[in-house]
Amino acid sequence: MNLRTPGPIPLPDDILETMSGPMINHRGPEFAELLNRATARLKQVFDTESDLYVITGSGTAAMEAAVVNTLSPGDRVINLSIGAFGDRFAQIAEIFGAEVTRLSFPLGTTVDPDALRKALRNDSEIKAVLVTHNETSTGVTNDLEAVAGVAKGEFDKLVLVDGISSVASLPLRTDAWGCDVVVSASQKGWMLPPGLAFITFSERAWQAHAEARMPRFYFDMAQYRSYLEKGQPPYTPAISIMFAMDLALKKLLDEGMGSVFERHAGIGRMTRQGIKDLGLSLFPEESVASDTVTAVRVPDGVDGAKLNGLLREEHDVVLAGGQAELAGKIFRIGHMGYCTPEEIQDVLDALAQVLPKLGFATK
Amino acid sequence: MNLRTPGPIPLPDDILETMSGPMINHRGPEFAELLNRATARLKQVFDTESDLYVITGSGTAAMEAAVVNTLSPGDRVINLSIGAFGDRFAQIAEIFGAEVTRLSFPLGTTVDPDALRKALRNDSEIKAVLVTHNETSTGVTNDLEAVAGVAKGEFDKLVLVDGISSVASLPLRTDAWGCDVVVSASQKGWMLPPGLAFITFSERAWQAHAEARMPRFYFDMAQYRSYLEKGQPPYTPAISIMFAMDLALKKLLDEGMGSVFERHAGIGRMTRQGIKDLGLSLFPEESVASDTVTAVRVPDGVDGAKLNGLLREEHDVVLAGGQAELAGKIFRIGHMGYCTPEEIQDVLDALAQVLPKLGFATK
Numbered sequence: 001m002n003l004r005t006p007g008p009i010p011l012p013d014d015i016l017e018t019m020s021g022p023m024i025n026h027r028g029p030e031f032a033e034l035l036n037r038a039t040a041r042l043k044q045v046f047d048t049e050s051d052l053y054v055i056t057g058s059g060t061a062a063m064e065a066a067v068v069n070t071l072s073p074g075d076r077v078i079n080l081s082i083g084a085f086g087d088r089f090a091q092i093a094e095i096f097g098a099e100v101t102r103l104s105f106p107l108g109t110t111v112d113p114d115a116l117r118k119a120l121r122n123d124s125e126i127k128a129v130l131v132t133h134n135e136t137s138t139g140v141t142n143d144l145e146a147v148a149g150v151a152k153g154e155f156d157k158l159v160l161v162d163g164i165s166s167v168a169s170l171p172l173r174t175d176a177w178g179c180d181v182v183v184s185a186s187q188k189g190w191m192l193p194p195g196l197a198f199i200t201f202s203e204r205a206w207q208a209h210a211e212a213r214m215p216r217f218y219f220d221m222a223q224y225r226s227y228l229e230k231g232q233p234p235y236t237p238a239i240s241i242m243f244a245m246d247l248a249l250k251k252l253l254d255e256g257m258g259s260v261f262e263r264h265a266g267i268g269r270m271t272r273q274g275i276k277d278l279g280l281s282l283f284p285e286e287s288v289a290s291d292t293v294t295a296v297r298v299p300d301g302v303d304g305a306k307l308n309g310l311l312r313e314e315h316d317v318v319l320a321g322g323q324a325e326l327a328g329k330i331f332r333i334g335h336m337g338y339c340t341p342e343e344i345q346d347v348l349d350a351l352a353q354v355l356p357k358l359g360f361a362t363k
Numbered sequence: 364m365n366l367r368t369p370g371p372i373p374l375p376d377d378i379l380e381t382m383s384g385p386m387i388n389h390r391g392p393e394f395a396e397l398l399n400r401a402t403a404r405l406k407q408v409f410d411t412e413s414d415l416y417v418i419t420g421s422g423t424a425a426m427e428a429a430v431v432n433t434l435s436p437g438d439r440v441i442n443l444s445i446g447a448f449g450d451r452f453a454q455i456a457e458i459f460g461a462e463v464t465r466l467s468f469p470l471g472t473t474v475d476p477d478a479l480r481k482a483l484r485n486d487s488e489i490k491a492v493l494v495t496h497n498e499t500s501t502g503v504t505n506d507l508e509a510v511a512g513v514a515k516g517e518f519d520k521l522v523l524v525d526g527i528s529s530v531a532s533l534p535l536r537t538d539a540w541g542c543d544v545v546v547s548a549s550q551k552g553w554m555l556p557p558g559l560a561f562i563t564f565s566e567r568a569w570q571a572h573a574e575a576r577m578p579r580f581y582f583d584m585a586q587y588r589s590y591l592e593k594g595q596p597p598y599t600p601a602i603s604i605m606f607a608m609d610l611a612l613k614k615l616l617d618e619g620m621g622s623v624f625e626r627h628a629g630i631g632r633m634t635r636q637g638i639k640d641l642g643l644s645l646f647p648e649e650s651v652a653s654d655t656v657t658a659v660r661v662p663d664g665v666d667g668a669k670l671n672g673l674l675r676e677e678h679d680v681v682l683a684g685g686q687a688e689l690a691g692k693i694f695r696i697g698h699m700g701y702c703t704p705e706e707i708q709d710v711l712d713a714l715a716q717v718l719p720k721l722g723f724a725t726k
Binding site: 001023025026059097185187215216217235237238239240320 | 364370387390391423455459558597598604675
């Protein structure tokens, strides 16, 4: 199967093989060695000297952790949304009692830093800015450096970043850009199965933590900090996925993050060019299109569900559809992590064969 | 390594091998088939017709889910604790704002149903009773049927059960005993790596959910319910561990739960007899000793840390020590899930060799 959803992604065989390793004691020395080594390597990928913790859970778990560890009910925050995952970040903050000003931008576009600047000028009580780096639902990458430059550089706010589908694939300079908390999840560019999430935590985040009154137990970073001093997580972790993490991080850093980012940029360009060559249209402006997932408009008159169904049945190619209001309007090709040009060509070839059957004449 | 902590446990090779399977789309038909099949089988093991969900996270995550989905800040609850994990259940409820009456019983003993009865008579405003079935920290199994019989049968309270180290190893009749929410975790008797947690949810629990005002997002069971109708989890799950779960459940049910329970009872008896034959003392009264983990007193004059260290270094046997106030006072032998008499004999033989070196003359 050519699994080209935006996570989970196909994994290299050697990484999959580590998953069959025998269990070890997560309170013992082998595990401590693994966790300490992995934590140091994760910090390299996040480009941070902040604290960093591994949570057993999905990316959404880490988004919740970002919120509940730094905010109190009643805190005023600005949420910048360009799609479903941006909306989710706002929803989490609201459910736990934050007063959220939602700045939402049209689907397929990016956050406008000027709009953020204006909003921050208008409300001096804002404590934090929540932003998605790469919006998986629309295939768009925000200019996080510019956004954080306003939020932190100009207004000195706490900056919470959903980097779930960007970190390890796209450049994200956690410290240099002034991000206090950045979260990611294993099934994206990390070349890992789902089940682990990662969270960075700056000194400023710890100051916020000391005052933050949202309730938290499983996600309380203070527990993670105190246990990490012993090379342990507070709760029993997904050990098998950590075996895989150990190898995946070595492979990423052996390749070099510069090369990893270039590889993603190349595969993104190739995918977009191939889509345009078929006569299809990208959903976002190409200048803001993501290098980890390409969102493509379903052509007029074509049934999006049938398109994905035929790709799957006749070509064993699995793409993602659109979510919520984009259902049936776009399809999405994931190309994060371990993805070869041949796999993308296979998707393009399958599209070339399937689209005419659905009434769309490819170029 | 003979890993005999009370979870994680060594796993059968065929279960480990499933973990190396290639990724699939968690929004696709193969996954839906797996999740639906596994959910039905999990219900058989939990002996329930209630709803049941799989959470990506540790057992503690599911304990938090049990609390935040059924209670509101200010709700009065009784927490029955016989050790560290019972205390944890109370702490979670308190952090999320419940008013917790803690009924704690001496370490090594069980909950006294009469004490619960008295407490429930004294406070008619109690909404829920929280109880641990099998307390891993002391190696004690509560008489859950009797406790739930009081809480539900006599007083009709909501009953929330930590069955983390009991379900799939010890008989627990969720519906027949009147348990509204029972949680467990994959690294215990399930013969799985850590990373998944399971939670049952009765009609009564759903009624409580409708009124419950504790904040919840990642753990909101309403999301799990609505996605399960499509054969999906709300957030990206630990797919590899689910491959293993699929096989482990088949193996458990092929063996038959009656036989699984008998096997645990037998291995528990063998462990306790072997410990007594060495001249060592069980920590709890034998009549309440757990069949999934045996807690043993460190003999006077013996250094508990050195004991576990020598077992590990010289015999490759990994046991757990005591937690918190029991540190250095007990050691614990896990025998849940996949555990042979030979592995227990190996532990007993290692103890027979190591103890004399630490000044204890075995029998």
